[in-house]
Each structure stands twice: as structure tokens, then as C-alpha cells.
Amino acid sequence: xxxxxxxxxxxxxxxxxxxxxxxxxxxxxxxxxxxxxxxxxxxxxxxxxxxxxxxxxxxxxxxxxxxxxxxxxxxxxxxxxxxxxxxxxxxxxxxxxxxxxxxxxxxxxxxxxxxxxxxxxxxxxxxxxxxxxxxxxxxxxxxxxxxxxxxxxxxxxxxxxxxxxxxxxxxxxxxxxxxxxxxxxxxxxxxxxxxxxxxxxxxxxxxxxxxxxxxxxxxxxxxxxxxxxxxxxxxxxxxxxxxxxxxxxxxxxxxxxxxxxxxxxxxxxxxxxxxxxxxxxxxxxxxxxxxxxxxxxxxxxxxxxxxxxxxxxxxxxxxxxxxxxxxxxxxxxxxxxxxxxxxxxxxxxxxxxxxxxxxxxxxxxxxxxxxxxxxxxxxxxxxxxxxxxxxxxxxxxxxxxxxxxxxxxxxxxxxxxxxxxxxxxxxxxxxxxxxxxxxxxxxxxxxxxxxxxxxxxxxxxxxxxxxxxxxxxxxxxxxxxxxxxxxxxxxxxxxxxxxxxxxxxxxxxxxxxxxxxxxxxxxxxxxxxxxxxxxxxxxxxxxxxxxxxxxxxxx
Amino acid sequence: xxxxxxxxxxxxxxxxxxxxxxxxxxxxxxxxxxxxxxxxxxxxxxxxxxxxxxxxxxxxxxxxxxxxxxxxxxxxxxxxxxxxxxxxxxxxxxxxxxxxxxxxxxxxxxxxxxxxxxxxxxxxxxxxxxxxxxxxxxxxxxxxxxxxxxxxxxxxx
Ligand SMILES: Cc1ncc(C[n+]2csc(CCOP(=O)(O)OP(=O)(O)O)c2C)c(N)n1
Ligand SMILES: [Mg+2]
Numbered sequence: 001x002x003x004x005x006x007x008x009x010x011x012x013x014x015x016x017x018x019x020x021x022x023x024x025x026x027x028x029x030x031x032x033x034x035x036x037x038x039x040x041x042x043x044x045x046x047x048x049x050x051x052x053x054x055x056x057x058x059x060x061x062x063x064x065x066x067x068x069x070x071x072x073x074x075x076x077x078x079x080x081x082x083x084x085x086x087x088x089x090x091x092x093x094x095x096x097x098x099x100x101x102x103x104x105x106x107x108x109x110x111x112x113x114x115x116x117x118x119x120x121x122x123x124x125x126x127x128x129x130x131x132x133x134x135x136x137x138x139x140x141x142x143x144x145x146x147x148x149x150x151x152x153x154x155x156x157x158x159x160x161x162x163x164x165x166x167x168x169x170x171x172x173x174x175x176x177x178x179x180x181x182x183x184x185x186x187x188x189x190x191x192x193x194x195x196x197x198x199x200x201x202x203x204x205x206x207x208x209x210x211x212x213x214x215x216x217x218x219x220x221x222x223x224x225x226x227x228x229x230x231x232x233x234x235x236x237x238x239x240x241x242x243x244x245x246x247x248x249x250x251x252x253x254x255x256x257x258x259x260x261x262x263x264x265x266x267x268x269x270x271x272x273x274x275x276x277x278x279x280x281x282x283x284x285x286x287x288x289x290x291x292x293x294x295x296x297x298x299x300x301x302x303x304x305x306x307x308x309x310x311x312x313x314x315x316x317x318x319x320x321x322x323x324x325x326x327x328x329x330x331x332x333x334x335x336x337x338x339x340x341x342x343x344x345x346x347x348x349x350x351x352x353x354x355x356x357x358x359x360x361x362x363x364x365x366x367x368x369x370x371x372x373x374x375x376x377x378x379x380x381x382x383x384x385x386x387x388x389x390x391x392x393x394x395x396x397x398x399x400x401x402x403x404x405x406x407x408x409x410x411x412x413x414x415x416x417x418x419x420x421x422x423x424x425x426x427x428x429x430x431x432x433x434x435x436x437x438x439x440x441x442x443x444x445x446x447x448x449x450x451x452x453x454x455x456x457x458x459x460x461x462x463x464x465x466x467x468x469x470x471x472x473x474x475x476x477x478x479x480x481x482x483x484x485x486x487x488x489x490x491x492x493x494x495x496x497x498x499x500x501x502x503x504x505x506x507x508x509x510x511x512x513x514x515x516x517x518x519x520x521x522x523x524x525x526x527x528x529x530x531x532x533x534x535x536x537x538x539x540x541x542x543x544x545x546x547x548x549x550x551x552x553x554x555x
Numbered sequence: 556x557x558x559x560x561x562x563x564x565x566x567x568x569x570x571x572x573x574x575x576x577x578x579x580x581x582x583x584x585x586x587x588x589x590x591x592x593x594x595x596x597x598x599x600x601x602x603x604x605x606x607x608x609x610x611x612x613x614x615x616x617x618x619x620x621x622x623x624x625x626x627x628x629x630x631x632x633x634x635x636x637x638x639x640x641x642x643x644x645x646x647x648x649x650x651x652x653x654x655x656x657x658x659x660x661x662x663x664x665x666x667x668x669x670x671x672x673x674x675x676x677x678x679x680x681x682x683x684x685x686x687x688x689x690x691x692x693x694x695x696x697x698x699x700x701x702x703x704x705x706x707x708x709x710x711x712x
Contacts, residue, residue: 111574116585120628123573140628174570174631299622306616 001127001162002091002153003032005134011062013038013053013421015046019066020106021093024158038421038450041442043070045414047077048440051086052415055401056376057422060087060141067093068106071152072113076408079117081148083405084232085209087141088148090118097125097154110152119147120175127160139170144177145297146209178296181313181321189267189292189309190223190325196265196290197332198339199225202248202277205232205404206270206295208397212316213237216269219319222326224333226340228256230271231389232404238395245340249277250540250549251386254347257538257546259340260285267292270315273304274405281305283545294318347538349390350552357531358507360384360459364391364431366510367457370518371427373399376419380412380432383465386536388431410439413456417443420452428453434460434487444497447523455517456525458490462532469535473550474542490527501525561613562591563620564643566707567606568598568632575629579606586623587613592704603631607706636707645685646703648677652696659695662688673698 002025006014014037018026029037040046043065050061061081065071071092081088095104111123120140122133130153137149193199207216207229213236220227220243227237228245239246245256260266266288271277273293278284281304285291293300293307294315301310311318351361364387367375373395379388379402394400401419403411416430437458447454468482494501500520504513504527517524537552569575576595583590591609598605610620621633651659652673656666659676662684667675673696678688682705689700 112577115574115578115581121574172628174628297626299619299626301622302616303619 001130001160002134002158003028003035005131006062007032007034009134009138010059011035012059014062014064015040015049015053015418016064017043017046017066017070018064019070019093021067021070021095021155022064022091022158023093024155025064025091025093037064038446040414041445042440043073044077044410045440045443045446047074047088047090048080048408048411048414049418049421049443049446050088051077051081051411052378052401052418053422054081054086054088054418055415056398056419056426059422060089060138061418063088063090065090065092066106067095067110068108070106071110072108075114075117078114078148078150080403080406080408080411082117082119084403085146085205086148087146089137089141090148090150092150092152093158094123094152094154096156098156100125100154110150114150117148118150121150122152124151124153124157127157127162130157130162136170136172140172140175144175145206178298178312178314181317182311183321185309185311186318186321187325189294189311190219190322191327192265192290192292192309193223193225193267194326194329196225196263197330198259198263198287198336199223199265199267200245200259200263201225201227201267201269202230202260202271203227203233203236203269204230204271207233207236207315208270210270210296210315211397212270212314212319213397215316215319215323217241219323219326222323224329225267226259226337228252228260230277230404231402233271234389234400235394235397236270239393240395247389250279250546251390251536251538253349253390254538254549254551255340255343257540257549258343258347261287261545261547262339263288265290265292267294268305268307269294269319271295272300272405275304278304278546279540280543280545283547347551350537351534352552353507355531357534358505358510358528360387360461360528360530360534361391362507363457363459363510363528363530364388366514367429368392370514371429375399375427375429376401376423378402378412378416378419378428378430380430380436381407381409381466382433382436383461383469383534383536384431384433384436384459387459409436411436413437413440413447414443416454416456417446417452420454428455430454430456432456432458433465434458434462434490435464435484438487441493444494444499444523448498451522453521454523456523458525458527460490460527460529461534462487462529465534466536469539470542473539490525494525499523499525501527503527503529505529558611561611561617562637563610563612563617563635564637564641564705564707565608565610565621565624566634566636567608567624567630568600569604569606570629570631571602571604572629575604578627578629579608579624582623582627583610583620586619587615588620589613594704594706596706607704609704636709640710641707642710643681643705643707644679645682645705646677646679647685647688647700648675649689649692649700650675650698651692652698656695658691659688662691664688
């Protein structure tokens with residue numbers, strides 16, 4: 001019943017793990033060869049794989065887990081997907097409906113534990129509910145602002161039979177999608193950008209989710225407005241474009257932050273405007289006279305920054321409606337561009353590459369030279385994530401995946417595996433710090449089992465680098481519990497899993513190691529032992545305004 | 556923002572479901588809002604209940620309460636009924652030791668029962684009237700009080 005419903009929804013992959021409370025589902029799995037089940041090694045891995053799959057190919061990722069500990073192991077993965085609006089369906093086994101509430105073996109209130117990290121959830125205690133629930137769940141997960149939906153199914157329901165119910169018609173009164181764009185406001189917003197002396201556009205994940213990249217580009221070019229992206233919005237606007245401001249936020253580029261802080265009109269599209277974007281809120285974009293906010297989720301309006309013009313709409317529809325109304329541009333535009341160019345010269349991205357240590361940027365620059373914009377880069381969390389975001393000129397959507405909102409260490413390896421299942425045609429590179437990597441390293445088995453062409457680039461700095469940097473810079477230089485002194489030999493670890501790997505300590509070895517990775521079919525790991533003192537710059541000190549960013553010291 | 560301005564009264568139509576109340580209350584807690592009062596009862600439509608919530612928006616923009624509630628799939632409709640264009644009624648049921656309750660009856664209370672140990676009365680009215688009524692109860696040797704949160708209805712005129 002469940003499996004047939006999944007087939008009807010077009011599911012191809014399920015990332016899962018069996019246990020007592022979902023064995024009835026697993027019993028019938030072999031009868032459904034169209035559903036390819038990927039057996040993970042930990043349920044968190046399943047959630048991140050489904051997430052990476054969804055981010056890479058756009059289809060909802062599907063996860064199975066058993067009750068109690070199985071379902072609870074999904075929580076971090078659900079929260080990660082929820083924060084970043086990723087469509088996912090988690091199907092968890094629950095104890096029999098007659099056992100609910102009796103503290104039965106492996107009974108946990110999964111709905112209670114996951115309500116705050118899912119877009120919606122269902123507890124199914126009766127077989128008659130099931131067809132409707134599954135159909136609704138896919139609809140809710142994939143439409144509007146996407147997100148994970150959890151279906152907790154009692155074991156007796158998994159075993160029951162039901163008449164096939166026609167589920168074509170959906171009627172969810174509490175779930176209405178925002179349809180049309182407010183045309184008057186769209187015109188007003190377009191005119192405000194055109195009339196601005198110093199306009200800036202910031203683009204977030206919503207632009208990617210709505211596939212509005214070309215609409216954004218057309219609008220920006222016609223309106224002569226420079227565009228920056230959030231960490232999750234990377235790819236929404238080509239970094240190589242003359243109007244690009246690259247990444248914004250508290251680890252954004254200097255010229256981006258200068259532009260944001262001096263803009264008179266700021267248009268924010270498909271983003272939440274969170275604290276990582278604004279830094280100290282009271283000082284965010286202080287010269288702006290008109291904030292324009294476009295988002296499909298009306299609750300984002302004024303949640304952090306009160307817009308003067310708000311458009312609650314899908315980014316693509318909104319931008320399409322705006323572009324025809326741009327009209328004449330403010331004559332000060334040329335001056336604004338030369339000012340931004342001056343900031344770009346004054347505050348370039350830079351790093352030290354001559355202190356005898358391997359620098360992470362050297363690794364990424366070599367990688368970028370090889371795969372340009374053909375490869376999907378999946379980053380973990382920490383310094384490695386920000387280096388991978390900044391030292392790569394992503395010029396198309398969907399090439400950079402990371403846990404932006406939740407900052408979940410351990411995301412990259414399973415998400416990269418999921419991405420490869422979703423996009424078997426694309427090269428997939430996983431960039432991770434050694435700290436995050438060991439949090440989900442057990443999923444190496446999955447990469448080896450399926451001989452997935454996933455290349456793992458470990459930026460091994462012998463520390464929880466981002467924490468170490470914060471401690472050095474903002475917490476009195478006290479390196480408390482941030483140095484990783486006892487870590488495995490990663491080449492041997494890969495070998496134990498049956499995966500080829502090499503270690504790189506010197507600049508000259510980067511090329512040959514990358515060659516080997518590219519030549520190898522299937523997974524490959526490179527342990528880059530990088531400068532343990534390498535830091536991420538620019539960075540805005542905690543609690544300070546975007547104006548106060550620190551740059552890489554000239555060594 | 557003053558205390559008063561942060562507080563919204565919302566009439567919320569929800570789908571009946573085992574998780575609805577905890578979804579609504581969980582959301583309010585998680586967003587840093589604070590419930591001042593809540594009353595729930597069946598609505599006119601089958602399978603749906605009407606909640607009347609009085610919520611303090613905390614440090615958020617006051618409209619966030621409505622917007623966040625609207626995101627819940629269990630929530631069908633939210634109407635902000637803060638202000639004067641509504642009738643707002645609270646109910647109080649009280650036990651007093653006195654058998655002489657003329658003062659309470661004059662305010663519009665109804666006697667539910669009376670016995671040798673005292674009298675049970677009920678009173679409904681605007682929040683302020685209910686407050687005054689409870690003050691008056693003290694003079695009658697109040698033994699116990701149960702008070703509801705407000706329910707509201709738009710005025711006809
Ligand atoms: C699950 C989890 N725990 C803790 C943190 C806090 N944290 C953020 S970055 C970081 C250090 C990551 O170290 P590593 O994976 O080696 O990456 P690096 O910063 O060294 O590149 C930590 C501990 C987190 N983001 N996620
Ligand atoms: Mg590290």
C-alpha cells in the first residue's frame with residue numbers, strides 16, 4: 001500500500017534503515033524493483049542523502065526509518081532540510097495503534113519531537129487515511145516554500161489492506177498557495193530600483209527554488225543593479241557577471257558589504273534576511289530608503305527587516321512582472337558602478353600562499369580550474385564551507401550545496417552521495433573539514449557499495465577550524481577543546497572502507513592527487529593537510545555591524 | 556512598544572486533530588510569543604474548532620503571530636479581532652460562602668445553586684467587568700473561582 005503510493009508519486013530512490021516498527025514495509029520492498037532502496041549506515045545519513053538528492057535534482061528525497069531511535073536519528077537531518085526549505089518525505093514506523101501511549105518498546109512521540117523541524121507531519125493510525133496522507137504529504141513538501149514532511153505510520157496500519165482510493169483531488173483548506181503577484185506593487189518595486197542612485201539586489205535560495213535565475217539576470221541587467229547572493233543563494237547569479245557582488249553576509253566579500261551598507265534601495269529576493277546576512281541588525285544597510293522584499297512566504301515580511309514594498313510571491317513570477325516596468329534609470333548609476341569597482345580593488349579576496357604550508361585556497365583554485373562549472377560541490381560546515389563558497393566562481397544554479405541555515409556538521413558526505421544519486425551525470429565533489437567528516441564518515445560504505453563517483457576533498461587543519469578561529473579572534477585566544485589531536489589516518493580509513501585515497505602535504509602534490517582522483521572511477525578521497533592557522537576572511541566580528549569586517553592580514 | 560500594543564486577539568479556525576493544539580502552542584512558544592489566554596470549542600463546521608487566542612508578540616512584529624499561525628496546515632483561517640469592533644466575553648463561575656448575594660445579582664450574576672455552605676454564581680462579561688465582579692466576590696467570602704479566557708465575535712453594527 002505504502003510502496004504502491006510511493007511509486008505513484010514517482011519516487012525512484014529511498015534512503016533508509018529497517019527496524020522492528022517498519023519491517024512490514026521492508027517485507028514487501030523486494031516486490032517493487034522500481035523503488036531503489038539505499039541502505040545507509042545511520043539514519044542521519046539517510047536524511048542528508050535525501051536532502052542532497054532533492055537539492056541536486058529538485059525531486060523530493062524520501063527516507064525510511066523505524067520508530068524510536070531510528071526516527072530520532074532523523075531529527076538533525078529534518079531540521080537541516082527545514083531550515084533550507086528542501087522537499088523531503090520521511091516515513092517512520094510507529095508502534096501499533098493499540099500500543100500508542102503505553103511506552104511500548106521503541107515508542108517515541110516522533111510527531112512531538114519533529115513538529116518544529118517539519119513543514120507538516122501526520123500520525124497514521126488507520127489505513128483509510130493512508131492514501132490521502134501520502135498524496136497530501138508530497139504536495140505539501142514540494143509546493144510553495146518546500147520543506148520536509150513526516151509521516152509516522154503505526155505498524156498495524158502498515159500491515160493492513162485498503163481499497164485503492166482515488167487521490168487525484170486534493171483539498172487542504174489550511175494550505176493555500178500564493179498565486180498571483182500584486183501588479184501595482186511589482187511596478188512600484190521596479191520603479192524604485194530603477195530610480196535608485198545606489199541600488200543593490202540580494203538573492204537567496206528562493207531564487208534557485210523558483211528557477212528564477214534568468215528572470216533575475218534580466219531584471220538586474222535592465223535595471224542596472226548589482227547582485228549579491230546569500231550563502232544559500234550561490235548560483236542564483238553568475239559570480240563572473242560584471243554586476244556580481246559575490247556573497248553577502250558576515251563572511252561575505254568586502255565589496256559586497258560596502259555596497260549593501262551604502263545602498264539607497266535594497267531589494268531582497270527569496271531570502272529570510274537572517275542574522276548571518278544582516279550582522280548587527282540595527283546597523284544593517286543604514287542608508288537604505290526603500291527596502292523591497294520578495295518572498296513566497298508572507299511571514300518573512302517584517303520578520304527581521306520591515307520592507308517598504310513587499311511582494312509575497314514566487315520569485316520568478318514577481319521578477320517577470322517587474323521587468324517591464326523598469327523604465328528610465330537614475331543618472332547616477334555610472335558613478336555607483338565605479339564606486340563598487342573601487343571597493344572591489346580595495347577589498348579583494350586574498351590569502352597567504354607562501355608560508356610553507358598548503359593553503360586551502362590553492363586546493364580549491366586547482367579544483368575550480370579542472371571542473372569549472374560542470375561539477376557539483378557539496379560543502380560541509382566550518383571554514384571549509386566558506387572557502388568553498390568564496391573561492392569558486394559558480395556561474396550556474398545547483399552547483400554549490402551546503403547546510404546554510406542549520407550549519408549541520410556531517411552534512412557533506414551523505415548529501416554528496418545523495419546528490420550523485422540524483423544527478424548521476426554530474427561530477428560530484430565533497431569538500432569537508434575533518435571534524436565534520438568523521439561525524440558521518442560511516443556513509444563511506446554507501447559510496448563504495450554503489451561505486452559512486454564522489455570525490456572527497458578533506459581540508460584537514462587538525463582542528464575545529466572555525467571554532468578555533470572564533471576563539472583566537474573573539475574569545476581571548478583561548479583554544480578550548482577545538483584542537484583535534486587524535487584523528488584517524490584518513491588514507492587508512494578510506495582503505496578500510498575499500499576506497500582509494502592519497503595524502504597531500506605540499507602545493508606541488510595538489511595536481512597529481514587531483515589527476516588521480518579524476519582518473520579513478522568510483523569514490524576517491526584526498527586528505528589535504530592544510531595550514532592549521534589558515535583563517536576565513538573577510539569576517540565580521542560577532543555582534544558587530546557589516547561595516548566592521550576584518551580582512552585577511554597582509555603577511 | 557507598549558504592553559498593550561504587543562497583544563493581539565486572534566480568532567483562529569483550526570482542523571480538529573490530535574496534534575493541532577500542540578502545534579499551535581508549540582509555535583507560539585518557539586517564536587518567543589506568549590499566550591495570555593486561550594479558549595477552544597467546536598465551531599459551526601464539522602471537524603473544525605474555533606480558538607480564541609490572546610497573544611503577546613514579544614519582541615516580534617505584532618503581525619508575526621497571525622502570519623506564523625497561518626503557516627500551519629492545521630490552521631484554516633486567522634482573524635485579528637483586536638480592538639473595539641468586537642464583543643468579547645469571559646465567563647466566571649464562583650463559590651461564595653455568603654447566602655446573601657444581592658450585590659452580585661445586581662451586576663448580572665446568575666445563581667447556579669445555593670446550600671448551607673454557600674452559593675455558586677456565574678457571570679459573563681467583558682474582561683474588565685469580570686475583573687470587577689471578581690473583586691466584588693471578595694466581599695462575599697469567595698471560596699473558589701474558575702474563569703475562562705475571552706471568546707469574541709465581530710459586532711453586527
Ligand atoms: C553538529 C554540529 N556541531 C557543532 C557545530 C559548531 N561548529 C561549527 S564549525 C565547527 C568546526 C568544524 O570543524 P571542521 O569540520 O574540521 O571544519 P573546519 O572549520 O576546520 O574547516 C563547529 C564545531 C556545528 N556547526 N554542527
Ligand atoms: Mg578542521
